Amino acid sequence: MTSETLTRVRAGRPPGTEPRGKGLLKHAMIIVFGFVMLYPLLWLLSSSFKPTEVIFREPSLLPSKVQFDNYTDGWTALAHPFQHYLLNSALIAVLAIVGNLLTCSLAAYAFARVEFPLKKLWFALMLGTIMLPIHVLIVPQYVLFSKLDWINTILPLVVPKFLAHDAFFVFLMVQFIRGLPRELDEAARLDGCGHFRIYARIVMPLCLPALATSAVFTFIWTWNDFFSQLIFLTDPDKYTVPVALRSFMDAQSGTSWGPLFAMSVVALVPIFGFFLAGQRYLTRGIATTGLK
Numbered sequence: 001m002t003s004e005t006l007t008r009v010r011a012g013r014p015p016g017t018e019p020r021g022k023g024l025l026k027h028a029m030i031i032v033f034g035f036v037m038l039y040p041l042l043w044l045l046s047s048s049f050k051p052t053e054v055i056f057r058e059p060s061l062l063p064s065k066v067q068f069d070n071y072t073d074g075w076t077a078l079a080h081p082f083q084h085y086l087l088n089s090a091l092i093a094v095l096a097i098v099g100n101l102l103t104c105s106l107a108a109y110a111f112a113r114v115e116f117p118l119k120k121l122w123f124a125l126m127l128g129t130i131m132l133p134i135h136v137l138i139v140p141q142y143v144l145f146s147k148l149d150w151i152n153t154i155l156p157l158v159v160p161k162f163l164a165h166d167a168f169f170v171f172l173m174v175q176f177i178r179g180l181p182r183e184l185d186e187a188a189r190l191d192g193c194g195h196f197r198i199y200a201r202i203v204m205p206l207c208l209p210a211l212a213t214s215a216v217f218t219f220i221w222t223w224n225d226f227f228s229q230l231i232f233l234t235d236p237d238k239y240t241v242p243v244a245l246r247s248f249m250d251a252q253s254g255t256s257w258g259p260l261f262a263m264s265v266v267a268l269v270p271i272f273g274f275f276l277a278g279q280r281y282l283t284r285g286i287a288t289t290g291l292k
Helices: 003-010 020-047 069-075 082-113 119-131 134-147 155-163 167-178 182-190 195-206 208-224 227-232 241-246 257-277 279-290
Strands: none
Touching: 020 257, 069 082, 069 257, 082 119, 082 155, 082 167, 082 195, 082 208, 082 241, 082 257, 119 167, 134 155, 134 227, 155 227, 167 208, 182 195, 195 208, 208 241, 208 257, 208 279, 227 241, 241 257, 257 279
């Protein structure tokens, strides 16, 4: 028993506890840092209820005059009602989730359970693609999709997801599958199951936390993706939420900050909803996968 533990015991405190004042100080610091992190979001929410002319003149988080005109004006300010762009983003995000969960899980099962030539080399090359920035890939991708006549369609944003394009999610699921007991596979193989049936009936039901984690991250990254959608979508009718929000900004006629902030708040609602719905699985998936 260390001297610090003896001191705690003599003072009448259990070995794992801290002085009350020290604990309150830690909680106060956490609250302060949490407020600093949330301040931009709170400022955005507050500014969405302010007139455009006072947004940058009134630093207070509590608006002196609350108005909802920014939401009504922003909803109908563009060529289509804002729900049109929400549906466009939702369609791309749903297809991206389906593609990532299906193909990345298949690739992960192959790397984790199937033996094939040069397996370690291919796995290393797959991991190496994570380090390639999008700006390096966007030009050859644009040339390829242009030759396929896919520009101004959702195909460049969706089809790669059905080809196990996101190496991060493959790696995430590989780590999770490697932690599952191989005895389950052997028992299923004795019952006559092949790789596909083992994948579908044994591995995938046990990989629910990793699948939920991949789904949440895929939705957030796809919903917030501005660069790729700006490059491949040229028709305003096909604009997604990030590109539509950019349309509120005009260097010549000025920026409609109030409607822009209001629609930014609307665009954040699906992200928060999806995150809260999968939060339990997200925490389990990150915690268990990181320890494998």
